[in-house]
Amino acid sequence: MTRAPATLSDAQAALTQAEPQTMAPLTAGYRDHGLTSTDGGVAQRWVLVFSELRHAQAQRTVDKQLLKPGQ
Numbered sequence: 001m002t003r004a005p006a007t008l009s010d011a012q013a014a015l016t017q018a019e020p021q022t023m024a025p026l027t028a029g030y031r032d033h034g035l036t037s038t039d040g041g042v043a044q045r046w047v048l049v050f051s052e053l054r055h056a057q058a059q060r061t062v063d064k065q066l067l068k069p070g071q
Contacts, residue, residue, distance in 0.1 A: 004046065010037045011046075020050040029053055 004011045014035055023031035026049070035046040 010039070014046065014048055018048055018050070020055070023048070023050055 006012060006015065018033070020031055023033045026032045029052045031050040033048045033050075035048060037044050037046065
């Protein structure tokens with residue numbers, strides 16, 4: 001098991017198409033979605049995990065950057 005870098009085109013596509021509200025509930029505060037792809041003829045299975053707490057933290061960071069004076 002490994003974490004796929006967000007620079008991979010398949011990972012970028014999965015992230016841009018992700019809709020947390022349609023993902024299956026995993027545990028409290030988490031949702032997941034299974035994906036498959038092929039790289040170099042090798043089948044790969046991916047799991048995209050959404051965390052409500054991490055999403056809220058990331059949103060606060062973005063909001064803070066947007067509210068910086070002079071930008």
